Amino acid sequence: MFNKRILASLKFLPVQLLIGLLLCTWIPYLFLDWSYLDQGFNTTSTFNILISGMLTSLTLFTLNLIRQFPGINSSSYILPVFIFWFALVFVPAELTKYSFSLIYYCISGICLLSYLFIIDIINRRYTVQTLAYIPVGRAINMPEQVPSADWLKLDTTNLGQHVNGIVTDLHSYDLTDDWQEFIAHQTLQGIPVYHHRHIRESLTGRVKINHMYENELGSLLPCENYMMVKYCFDFLIILALLPMTLIIFLFTAIAIKLEDNGKVFYTQLRVGHRGKSIKVYKFRSMREKAKEVLTVDNDDRITKVGHFLRRTRIDELPQFINVLKGEMSLIGPRAEFIDFALKLEQQVPFFNYRHIVKPGISGWAQVNQGYATGAEETKLKIEYDFYYIKHISFTLDLLIFFRTIHTTLTGFGSR
Structure with missing residues (x-):
């Protein structure tokens, strides 16, 4: 039991950080040449420890935040997050006057x-392994709403086994006095109680809005300061990728021209930030003068080169122009066709809220669902968009960035 408690304590970030700093900044010195250690903790060695400590802290913080998002296999993000912060910390540090110990950083890494x-x-x-649910109101079918969780249905106020949380519809009139007393007792025992909508959101990565009172309006308003920082990051990333992007542009243009000698670029009016129309740039992946309708599986309008461009998302690269113009972001909800958006406004409650942020080249819906065509798929996509808007942050954008790389390599969701 004592060992299990020690292991369980490693779930907490302060403990992780304390042990991590000890292992990754101080222990590596034991493996260094003794002549190096004889120099003592001078300015250079202190600088090395500081840089290693920053890398350790930033990586741990980021991974702990990523684990909070639904459907995440955090082990898949350890190396990408490490490389990301390694580049951001060590590249600027390399420009300083201080020398580095290569052996120290290798051991520390x-x-x-x-x-x-x-x-x-x-x-x-x-x-968390098991969630119990009280089947009243909108929580009556929780296993169907969130099939990814391990559910225990409560027919009586006798819990009977250990659970990691209790879920119910706290607004339901069917929640009797006995159930309310049971909930109060379990809360005093340290078992968390969740409203069904909150647990559904946290486990599925989707936010569903049927009535305005179901969500606080403020939670759907992104932080203006972060949006400014986000644009700066977008600009710097595009600038860093510019040499590689220009090479891809050149080869893509040649491939499109060789296939049918048609236009290289394709422009289309779509709905942008705050409902304004924007002209979106893309590499042409369909036959010229093809009818503008939603793409379907095995669409015969798509050219041979176009299939490759769509699978790898290369056809989206010209939208870097839209990002630099401030019309789009690298990460955000998909910019919809104007006619399609007008139809969705009539079918999906509060559809226009997705325009409260800039549309993106990639987004939470794209990496979770892929390309949506039918009405039900589109409604799910909107729920993913609402989740992104509600939880927009640097960590979520970074997570989507990593998952976009995966979808690009696998072709997930392309048509």
Whole structure:
């Protein structure tokens, strides 16, 4: 029991951070040449420890935030997050006057990666396993709403086994006095009680809005300061990728021209930020003068080169122009056709709220669902968009960025 408690304590970030800083900043010095250690903790060695500590802290913080999002296999993001912060921390540090110990950083990096994988194993071992639900109101079919969780149905106020949380419709008139007393008692025992809508949102990554009172309006308004920072990041990323992007542009243009000698680029009016119309740029992936309707599986309008461009998302790269113009972002809800958006306004409650942020080249809906065509798929896509708008943050954008790389390599959701 004592060992299990020690392992369980590693779930908490302060404990993880304390152990991580010890392992990844101080322990590596034990493996260095003794002549290096004889120099003592001078300015250079202090600088090395500081940089290693920053990398350890930022990586741990980011991974802990990523684990909070639904459907995430956090072990898949350990190496990408490590590389991301390694580049952001060490590249600027390389420009300073201080010297580096290559051996120290290699040992520190190995220690950090090993520690992160151990933490991930422990976190999965002590992840929430079972949720009990009281079948009243809109919580009557929780297993159908969220099939990914392990559910225990409560027919009586006798819990009978250990659970990690209780879910119900706290607004239901069917929640009797006995159930309310049961909920109060379980809360005093330290068992968290969740409203069905909150648990559905946290486990599915979707926000459903049928009535205005179901969501606080403020939670759907993104932070203006972050949106400014987000644009700066977009600009810097596009600038850093510019040499590679120009090469891809050149080869793509040649391939399109060789196939049918048609136009390289294709422009289309779509709905942008705050409902304004924007002209979106793309590489042409369909036959010229093809009818503008929604894409379907095995669409015969798509050219041979176009199939490759769509599968790898290369056809979206010209939208970098829209990003630089401030009309779009790298990450955000998909910009819809104007006619399609007008129809959805009549079918989906509060559809226009998705225009409260700039549309993106990739987004939460794209990496979770792919390309949506039917009415039901589109409604799910809107729920993913609402989740993104409600939880928009640097961590969520970073997560979508990593998952976009995966979808690009696998062709997930392309048509």
